[in-house]
Amino acid sequence: MGGGPRPFYAALLDMPALTPEARRFIEAEAERRIGWGSQAIAAGHAQLSLALASNDPAAVQQAANEVRSGVLRLESGTAALQAIAAGTPPRQFAQAWFREQLSISSPEAAPMVMEGGPWGLSWYHLTTMAFLVAFLLGALMIQYARMRRIGGLVERLTPGGAPGAAAAPKRDDATSPGTLAPDKGVAEQPAAPAARPVAATPDAPASAKKPWSGKLRVAAIFRETDTVKTFRLMNPEGGDIPFTFLAGQFITLAAEIDGKPVRRSYTIASSACQRSYVEIAIKREDHGAESRHLHDQVAVGDQLQVSGPSGAFTFTGEEADSIVLISGGIGITPMMCVVRCLNDKSYSGDIFFLHGARRVDDFVFHEELGYLQKRHPNLHVVATMGKVSATPWDGAQGPVSKEFIAQAVPDIAHRRVHICGPPAMMEAVKTSLLELGVAQNKIKTEAFGAAQGRVPSGPEPTAAAPPGPVPGDAPVAPAPAALPSAAAQVEFTTSGKTAPLAPDQTVLEAAEAIGVEIDYACRVGTCGTCVVPLKSGEVTMAVEDGLPTDEKAKGIILACQAKSIGNLVVEA
Template sequence: MPALTAEARRVIEAEAERRIGWGSQAITSGQARLHHALATNDTAAVQQATAGVREGLLLLESGTAALRAIEVGTAPRQLAMTWFRDQLGLPPTEASPTADGGPWGLSWYHLTSMIFLVAFLVGTLLIQHARMRRVSALVERLSAAPAGGPAPGPAPAPGEPSEPRPPALPTGGPSDFPASLVGTVPAPLASTAPSAAAATAAARRPWSGKLRVAAIFRETPTVKTFRLVEPGGGDVPFTFMPGHFLTVSAELDGKTARRSYTIASSPTQRSHVEVTVKREEQGLISRHLHDRVAVGESVEVSAPLGVFTFMGEEASIVLIAGGVGITPMMSVARYLTDRSYPCEIFFLYGARSPEEFVFREELEYLQKRHANLHVAATMSRAEGTAWMGATGPISKEFIARSVPEIARRRVHLCGPPPMMEAVRAALAELGVPKDQIKTEAFGPARGVAPGTAAPLPSCGLAPVGKTIPRIATAEVRFTKSGKTGALAPDQTVLEAAEVIGVEIDYSCRVGICGACKVRLLEGAVTMEVEEGLPPEEKARGVILACQAKSVGNLAVEA
């Protein structure tokens, strides 16, 4: 490039490298957003993400074209002409030195970029088309079988027609409702959207294998963080979204026990994942992790699982957590601040005492660095400590003080069941619509089979997998193992199986992972949470053993 001075050449090179850097970043972030948008069937977000990828490609292309022009000695004027011609889509002049022998006067580089771009766009459109077809099929099935209703009885026997049976009519038809309520029933598409997202997540098979404990950090007197890495080095062998959880399995006393732990680290961190675990006084796995697992040991893990995720798809987020329920919120806050999410993040936290405030220093640090992160914490007990902040539970007043215009924002909520119930009531009083509140429970869901009295309040949590005296009203026959057990109205099929030693796989025990799916051969069940069960499988007679309850006799394939 004879007409360029060394200084001008350096300036062009620097600008070109900057463009290549920006372009690569825009492509990577566009792909991540595209992946998420496709997973949630958000067509507007798909368009935005593809526009981002396109912009990234243009930046990358302009940067590499400039570098290449310098390399082959293109004159600055010719370089600018070629760039403008490319942008306007005009054919290059015959004398164009960038047309290095490709067809139609285009350079091979230009042609390859265009083919790649077109192939990428066509691929994206095809994937989107296929997804939309699957969603329509799902919507059709859902409108035929109302979610939350009784699961259909036996699956069709071999040879029988495989169409789903018509669902039993609900006892109360629309005419049973007061006219004023009929209009408030959500439109079918809106009501099925979360199930469709859950079905997508449940359909994906999680990765399973061993991870090595690389470090253990004490967060509070009862909470530790375990950093897990790929034993052979490199990135963790799965990707996840902020809010996903993993399952830890351990062989204890000759039995395999499994518990779920939210990944508290950010997906932007690829070299490790972290789980933050509270030690339960009598807990099987939490005590095992706290008291026996040491740095260098391996743990058996399945991941990722769950639908309680947020990747910045809305224009603000309110995260409300109590106790160790802070873990999914921490992953979201870490991810959003890492990615410079431009909107407001409200982080409300309740702990028993300042000593038990998990991630306190990190939240204070993040708040100082990110003006859009607003942390507000309240302590149930603070007497005799240096705590100067709010005290008492997370109340309606505390929420209203901490979050302006909360009724217009999306809220994520996780914590102990009584705290979640109180916060739900407070949010309702503050006018937050139910469908704007996403929750995750950290313990087995409690429910009552229809037609039975509510169980008496119990003091303390029932140990998972162990029995408390219950009055059985029915029997469940497990056809593969040939065993039959008693079934109380407030007992799940999984619990009944565990009592008589019938093995049914499980993971979360709260109806969201789908690990406990079994086929119902006789009888009908109710399920409180069905997020881990795609509607088409429910229509084929599959149930979630951790949720299924019944007052009548059942036969289950297990």
């Protein structure tokens, strides 16, 4: 069997002299090698780009081998052309080539005619390696920038962060009234959680900056009960909603109804862990201008004027290793946002959800809570109905009492509690919690209707309290009345107006009386929307929940709470 053609440099060993025939053979072979090498380098670079983009180490190695093979062929062809140009006999420069490839030095052999560079490498070799290093560094920088962008998007999508891991508490066989568990109202109850260190900083609003304001499109409307509808709002331009929020915050809707401007605030009920849309669940009130307008007039495709988010009644899962949510009526909406978000992020702590409704037919999100409880063993839902209705109910009946709470939540004194509902219900629940040993600083409240921004723990203030915020219709600005007689006055520097200021009148009310615009939402001191700089004077504020300590130290006040018996200068 005949052998194949000998390799190029092996064939040169049989050519002792550089004859014309040998020169033609070497030139042709050298040009072919240069062409092959150039093509291999180009192909290797292309493969390397694809391999880096797909983050495939094996493909990167294969591409590097392809480039290396091309460089060797290109160098061998170039060296052959240089040798015949210098008149070096073929056998001599072939031997020199082999010695260089095998790293064998020979003082007797003539050196290859290749211009040397640092570290014994040719300049061509050094240039090629420098190009490859620059290419790899550029690809790594692009990949790093992509990862930073992805990390930023993930951080924006998860404003509350993932909760820390917590050991699952041991459960006992206690039963709860009105539970939605499938075993005839009996739910497993966990034992008391382990002690958790008190946070070094107090609860604060998510942000002290001005809320976002713009249009959102009504993408869907869901009927929850005979009187409650859920409105799903999305970005009219597509993509995510143009703001982030925390579980428990609310947004404010503004509209002109019957020729009058109306503003109402509604708690976000959808999960804060996704940003495709926000949902608000609204109960139709016979005397609620905005709720009647939304229920009766607004349709899918309409656009609503929205501002927000606002509010400090939040829970992200980082604040405690378990949470007790107690709601009444439509006060269930902020609790649904919390439950949905905690489940979305696989919160490992126990979630106790206690709800009171007038009838089973008024129990909003009843079916969804039953499904979530079956799916998430750390969610314990118990409810009580105030009245008997045609719909069967095997659970508890009556108010959310001290006994109801104690039976539903083991060792409640060590847990954080959030309450939202009508004012009378909230005051009764807070009294029960204090009697059960829950510390004042572990009780967080949010009221609606005619409630305070927080349930008072001491004597009632002498001044009449403004209407309260959130799950239902929030307060509308009062119609400007006759300017009160007062010894004090407040000067608004931005608008260049001055208004009289009565001792029982807030800065916001004084501003509205003379047409000075100050943004607001809750009007009870919890949302932080109405913050304005105080340039001169002193004020008192009954509620400061929406004002961070550092901003208060800088002279920032809540216009809806600030009152004074002296002259004031305010930037508004």
